[in-house]
Amino acid sequence: MALDIPLMIFIAGLAIASALALQARSKDGEDGTRAMIDSGLVFSVVGLMSSGWTYAIHNSLLDSGESSMCASEGLVQCGSVIGDPEWNNLFGIPWGITGLLSFSLLFFLFLSLRMDMHAKWAESFTTYSLLAGLAGLPFVAFLIFIELTQVEGAPHICPFCTVAHLSLIGFLATAHALRGRKQGGMWA
């Protein structure tokens, strides 16, 4: 599958978020903490956008049976994954919507921390962020299992779904690092 522009933008977002996280690790104190929060924010924004993109693909597949937003042939494609009526939803809710709501929560938690790093609730928000990220992991594992084994013509890899999965994993890593900073007295 050719790298299309939206996919390149999402991959660039993941790369920026990862670079910020690496940079944050080498910084002590408030600067490092702020950079780590920024990294998590970028991961959650990429997650939000890629979830929205998969939802748009979902709608266009329903509307016309095909989508110009992603390939529907070959190993790396979305048509057989997002277009599979049996697996493209969670209790009737498209996975794109589920992703949008989930990443909204993660974005809110990190944005709150970014806006007031020294608030009384900052420590509990780092814990909530880690727990929310962990809660998403079983869903990511389930969806990877589905696309590799269950969808029509499996295995397939849906690139935009993979971006969303990587966003969650990246967010989880930053949430874990932040909690470590808080508990290790390296927050500020």
Add this chain to the structure above:
Amino acid sequence: MAAPKGRDDDVRLTAALVTVGVTSMILMAVMLLAPVVKVGPSEGELAPDFSAQAYSGGGWGDFRLSDLFNKSWVPGGDGDWIMVQYIDTDCPYCWSEGAMMSQLHSQWNQEVTFVTVVVELGIQGHDSSREEVEAFRDKTSYEGCKTNSNCADRPGNPHSWIYIDDLNSRTSGDWELPGTPFAALLQPDGIVAWNPQQPGDHPEGEEMEGALQRLVGGS
């Protein structure tokens, strides 16, 4: 040195508003790119898609409802309409409807693709199986149709259209199945054109045959 103090105002409300704003903007962009399609069994909605195993006489194979849809269809254009019928092989009304379905199929099979989805209602004695589905469709000897009748005695002729195995009722929720038998007529593009659960939208007393005459036959 004293620990840094947080802000006096609670930023969480602002963060929540920003989050709602960002999420709303993404949703609006999605709506512009690809508007939401209403999916459901009501008239005017896109019929809920499903994939399942189908029996066509020779054996069982993969089937997906949306493979029958012609998305480029325009009203008045060519394309097969789709009659989706839900039955339970143990339901006496479905048993009786076998004759009418044979008659409708012989009359409309040039314009309409018939699809029968077999579910198993959660009623005592309604135990079905693929063997029973095959026998019901083919009108072959098998004890168990209509609970304790021989499938070979089913009214009507052997059916030549496909029967879908949905004995675990995976599709009945999406189709809001009110019971069996139930049938809906779909336009060639997959939009539900007739649902007997919406009698207010149809000429009084219209049943399946009347709907076919009105919508497919144009009279």
